[in-house]
């Protein structure tokens with residue numbers, strides 16, 4: 001049986017980042033994915049600009065559009081556009097973006113095995129063992145980066161109680177003139193109950209149009225998206241693909257590490273509950289997992305320190321995003337018309353949103369500027 005310093009399950013942003021950092025530090029790394037790359041991933045592909053500061057190589061070759069305009073509406077009643085002045089989001093198709101990250105991991109020395117569905121993971125003493133169809137490998141550490149339905153997490157008894165929501169997306173191909181009406185703009189339509197939103201994220205010659213709704217409303221996704229497409233006048237556009245996926249959220253105290261396994265990205269529920277974004281946290285947690293494996297392998301061999309690193313570096317921002325999500329969807333949504341009547345004129349609100357996405361601020365810092373509402377919201381959520 002082949003033996004590695006670390007085995008990474010899943011070659012999304014979390015897994016490829018962890019594999020790259022580990023291989024670059026000289027570790028013998030195996031990265032496994034059930035798919036062959038490049039592979040499609042249901043995702044709006046909006047990457048906050050702050051993500052660039054985490055990635056040590058250029059990503060421009062896979063950025064299909066840069067976004068500085070944010071178009072928000074409530075059905076036909078309210079619509080306004082906020083301008084960030086400069087890009088706050090990059091648009092990628094995940095097949096090309098993820099293939100780039102994986103390529104960098106391989107260049108750093110990680111060994112990639114595609115089309116390998118991991119079926120079981122066992123942790124025993126100082127070793128982990130991974131099995132798939134006709135395949136087996138052993139290692140000292142495991143990074144479970146196999147997404148929201150993580151086999152790795154289930155196998156080692158981690159990540160059991162995560163919150164979740166459901167999302168559905170279609171990719172539409174459009175003629176150039178029609179596509180040009182969406183240049184540099186993301187559209188978000190609010191007004192779903194109890195919360196949710198639909199979106200248009202433009203790509204090269206195409207649009208990603210999707211919807212996210214709370215847990216338990218998966219049945220409504222396709223119908224609501226069809227209504228949204230009709231409101232946009234896009235019902236007749238060519239659909240290239242249509243796919244859904246769940247997004248999971250780690251809440252306080254949820255275990256995401258054991259002695260030899262660290263869960264990263266969606267496998268650990270590291271998506272935010274305000275925008276449902278997860279790519280930036282997948283990359284950040286992949287980096288933390290690699291750093292903690294390198295530290296543990298030269299010290300006590302115990303990877304539980306990874307959970308503390310996530311609690312320190314990522315959890316405060318996700319905590320703030322959860323409170324902001326509650327304020328936006330739980331409190332302000334009830335005020336609906338009056339709130340969105342004044343919202344376009346609250347410049348500091350949009351400046352704060354754009355600054356967070358550009359990496360010039362954080363949700364936590366912005367929330368601390370207006371402590372009263374977040375404190376009340378946190379109390380309603382039973383949070384400290």
Ligand SMILES: Cc1cc2nc3c(=O)[nH]c(=O)nc-3n(C[C@H](O)[C@H](O)[C@H](O)COP(=O)(O)OP(=O)(O)OC[C@H]3O[C@@H](n4cnc5c(N)ncnc54)[C@H](O)[C@@H]3O)c2cc1C
Pocket residue numbers: 009010011012013014015032033034035041042043044045046047048116117118119145146147148150151167168169210244245246247264265266267270271276277278279280282
């Ligand atoms: C519709 C939708 C829209 C989204 N839009 C955005 C957005 O605009 N911006 C944003 O930041 N986030 C967005 N997200 C969230 C984002 O997609 C995730 O947070 C992100 O992909 C997490 O990366 P990851 O590496 O943890 O997991 P993934 O990207 O899911 O990668 C997991 C990998 O593991 C592989 N895998 C799974 N099971 C196994 C197995 N048993 N064996 C081997 N391999 C396996 C998969 O093939 C996959 O390649 C969206 C999510 C959805 C569903």
